[in-house]
Amino acid sequence: MANLREIAYKVRSKNAGPFWLTVDIFCGSVAAFEQITMGLSTERVARAFGVESATIKRFEIPSLNVVKFSLPRPAIQGAINDRDMHGASWAALLSEVSLN
Amino acid sequence: MLKVLIPSGALGLNYDKAALERGLAMKPDIIAIDGGSTDSGPAYLGQGVSKYARSSTKTEWHGLMEARAKAGVPLVIGTAGTCGTDSAVDWLLDITREIADELGQKVKIAVLRSSQDPAKMVEAYENGRISPLGAAPEIDAETIASCSNIVALAGAEQIAAAIDTGADIIIAGRTTDTATIAALPLMRGLHAGAAWHGAKIGECGALCATNPQSGVAMIEFDDEGFTVSPMAEDSAATPHTVSAHMLYENSDPFVLYEPGGYLDVTHAKYTALDARRVRVTGSEWHKTSPYTVKLEGARVEAFQTVLLVLLRDQRYVENAQIWADDIHQKCCAKVEDRMGLATDDYSIELRLIGQNASFGALETNHAQAPEIGVLAIVSARTQALAEEIGQMLNPYLLHHPLTQEEEQPTFAFPFSPASLNRGAVYGFCLNHTLSLDDPMDAFSLEVITHG
Numbered sequence: 001m002a003n004l005r006e007i008a009y010k011v012r013s014k015n016a017g018p019f020w021l022t023v024d025i026f027c028g029s030v031a032a033f034e035q036i037t038m039g040l041s042t043e044r045v046a047r048a049f050g051v052e053s054a055t056i057k058r059f060e061i062p063s064l065n066v067v068k069f070s071l072p073r074p075a076i077q078g079a080i081n082d083r084d085m086h087g088a089s090w091a092a093l094l095s096e097v098s099l100n
Numbered sequence: 101m102l103k104v105l106i107p108s109g110a111l112g113l114n115y116d117k118a119a120l121e122r123g124l125a126m127k128p129d130i131i132a133i134d135g136g137s138t139d140s141g142p143a144y145l146g147q148g149v150s151k152y153a154r155s156s157t158k159t160e161w162h163g164l165m166e167a168r169a170k171a172g173v174p175l176v177i178g179t180a181g182t183c184g185t186d187s188a189v190d191w192l193l194d195i196t197r198e199i200a201d202e203l204g205q206k207v208k209i210a211v212l213r214s215s216q217d218p219a220k221m222v223e224a225y226e227n228g229r230i231s232p233l234g235a236a237p238e239i240d241a242e243t244i245a246s247c248s249n250i251v252a253l254a255g256a257e258q259i260a261a262a263i264d265t266g267a268d269i270i271i272a273g274r275t276t277d278t279a280t281i282a283a284l285p286l287m288r289g290l291h292a293g294a295a296w297h298g299a300k301i302g303e304c305g306a307l308c309a310t311n312p313q314s315g316v317a318m319i320e321f322d323d324e325g326f327t328v329s330p331m332a333e334d335s336a337a338t339p340h341t342v343s344a345h346m347l348y349e350n351s352d353p354f355v356l357y358e359p360g361g362y363l364d365v366t367h368a369k370y371t372a373l374d375a376r377r378v379r380v381t382g383s384e385w386h387k388t389s390p391y392t393v394k395l396e397g398a399r400v401e402a403f404q405t406v407l408l409v410l411l412r413d414q415r416y417v418e419n420a421q422i423w424a425d426d427i428h429q430k431c432c433a434k435v436e437d438r439m440g441l442a443t444d445d446y447s448i449e450l451r452l453i454g455q456n457a458s459f460g461a462l463e464t465n466h467a468q469a470p471e472i473g474v475l476a477i478v479s480a481r482t483q484a485l486a487e488e489i490g491q492m493l494n495p496y497l498l499h500h501p502l503t504q505e506e507e508q509p510t511f512a513f514p515f516s517p518a519s520l521n522r523g524a525v526y527g528f529c530l531n532h533t534l535s536l537d538d539p540m541d542a543f544s545l546e547v548i549t550h551g
Contacts, residue, residue: 014349015349017138019236019528068353070352072235076527076528077142078527080525083451083458
């Protein structure tokens with residue numbers, strides 16, 4: 001199956017404050033939005049990020065063809081075990097997940 | 101109708117001068133800009149300093165002080181100096197005085213301070229006034245007392261009090277991203293949902309439009325909604341760019357909590373007025389009680405020493421993880437033996453740049469790079485301890501062999517000395533609210549006439 005980055009127009013990740021991470025998937029078309037909402041489960045995102053799926057908030061926004069995931073930051077921003085101050089690279093990790 | 105001109109997402113990020121002029125020609129009622137956020141990390145709050153260069157800040161603030169004088173309207177900045185502590189506010193106040201002297205401006209400056217005394221916050225905690233937000237760390241009175249800086253985020257009420265002084269320039273400490281923009285429309289009794297929603301859309305300047313680097317945006321507020329217009333000629337706001345901005349750095353794209361209530365944009369309607377401007381209606385503001393403000397705090401978590409070494413030999417690149425794990429085990433044993441430290445007293449981490457430094461065990465792409473940078477991070481209770489552990493680690497990073505049989509290898513240190521002392525490492529330790537009887541209880545307002 002195709003990777004998320006081959007289907008989505010753009011995937012970005014950012015901090016939403018020091019304690020939350022948010023990932024926005026801009027699908028780019030209705031077809032891609034449907035393919036991604038069907039093919040990318042919250043459990044799959046949780047596995048990629050090494051977190052419990054119950055901690056992830058999922059938003060599907062058809063008016064924008066966007067799927068958004070927000071979760072408590074795997075490490076608090078700037079903590080000794082944090083590797084990415086702005087939460088920038090999580091998008092790249094998720095982009096390489098294959099869709100169901 | 102009320103117009104708020106927003107020069108850019110933050111002072112220090114630059115703005116398009118021609119676009120600013122175009123905005124001034126539209127006769128704004130106020131010029132509002134943000135000065136920071138937590139996004140750059142805990143060190144700025146922990147130290148109470150700005151992330152941006154003083155000269156960049158001064159150049160841009162100079163331009164805005166000239167624009168203010170020309171427009172004859174207030175200029176307001178929130179979260180001055182990246183973190184919005186009193187020290188950062190004083191830093192910008194000093195720059196403001198310097199510019200006023202250079203321009204020969206006589207200005208009335210309102211200074212809103214947001215720093216909190218940790219001892220008073222301990223008292224508030226013990227009185228049940230401090231409550232956790234989602235994903236807040238566990239805290240106790242000691243956590244609060246140990247913060248080097250705590251700030252409360254001012255909302256529209258505190259900014260309104262500063263505007264009410266009739267000041268030309270308002271320098272506010274930590275403020276929510278939206279409050280400097282929402283305050284004046286709310287003071288004029290315009291639509292509250294539109295005031296907050298328009299403020300959220302405008303808080304990053306032209307980031308809600310195409311050509312986001314141009315910076316300058318105008319938000320026009322009225323009794324029913326608001327209109328977004330980017331000011332650069334080659335920048336356009338569309339229903340898509342505007343509504344998509346609610347996603348940006350927000351954990352919830354529909355609901356935004358602010359002091360005194362929350363914004364709900366679930367039923368907002370985004371309509372293109374023409375190719376460049378968007379009209380938004382249907383945003384809702386819900387008041388909540390008691391009145392709360394958010395707290396941010398940072399404290400010293402450790403002291404660090406870091407080293408960087410480069411592996412280019414193919415055999416070592418292929419076996420970098422085994423090499424790093426072996427060094428970790430041997431060096432920790434030596435630290436505990438020679439320095440008498442316990443496992444909890446320090447940490448050594450070796451991140452393999454080019455292999456899995458971004459995600460460690462979560463990495464799924466195992467393609468091999470031609471070289472690997474090994475970033476060694478030593479954390480300990482004092483700088484002296486971290487430095488000494490770094491010195492113990494140094495010979496391993498330089499010469500550690502994969503096997504005992506081979507000739508002693510040497511790897512590439514890019515610097516001498518090979519280690520860098522990072523100093524104190526700060527951590528964010530509060531994600532909490534503070535309830536207040538009066539919005540000004542945690543803030544102070546001072547009016548200064550300069551020149």
